[in-house]
Structures are given as structure tokens and as C-alpha cells.
Amino acid sequence: MKIEILGDGCAKCETLKKRVKQAVSELGLAAEVASVMDPARLAAHHAMTLPGLLIDGQMHPAPGGLSVEQVKNLLRQEK
Numbered sequence: 001m002k003i004e005i006l007g008d009g010c011a012k013c014e015t016l017k018k019r020v021k022q023a024v025s026e027l028g029l030a031a032e033v034a035s036v037m038d039p040a041r042l043a044a045h046h047a048m049t050l051p052g053l054l055i056d057g058q059m060h061p062a063p064g065g066l067s068v069e070q071v072k073n074l075l076r077q078e079k
Contacts, residue, residue, distance in 0.1 A: 003034070003053070003055050005035045006045060007052070051065060
């Protein structure tokens with residue numbers, strides 16, 4: 001599973017990344033978690049609000065971030 005945090009490196013983006021890593025760990029998933037800050041890639045994914053979350057290429061808006069439980073629910077849906 002490939003998970004990407006779309007953002008500009010702000011505190012909300014970093015918090016979301018930590019929560020995603022925690023959710024992945026708690027679910028025992030094999031996943032690569034990366035940050036995407038390249039403006040061209042953000043535009044390509046139509047990331048109008050940040051942070052955004054890509055799970056295996058599927059966009060999940062996360063304005064203001066998501067809780068660990070919300071991330072776990074998304075990951076369960078995607079596996």
C-alpha cells in the first residue's frame with residue numbers, strides 16, 4: 001500500500017503524517033508513507049485544500065487533518 005500526504009509541510013500536514021503512521025502500525029499494514037510537497041504534483045491531484053491524503057492513488061480530502069480512527073477507517077476501506 002502506498003500512502004501519500006499532500007501538503008506544504010505545515011503543522012497540519014506533519015500531524016496527519018504522524019497519525020497515518022500510527023494507524024498503519026496499529027492495523028499492522030505494510031505501507032509506504034511519504035510526503036508530497038511538489039506544487040506540480042499537488043496541482044495534478046487537484047489538492048485544493050491541504051493536507052490531502054492519497055491511498056494507492058485514491059484522493060481523500062483531509063482539510064484540517066483526520067484523527068487516527070478516521071485514518072484507520074479509510075485504510076480498512078482501501079485494503
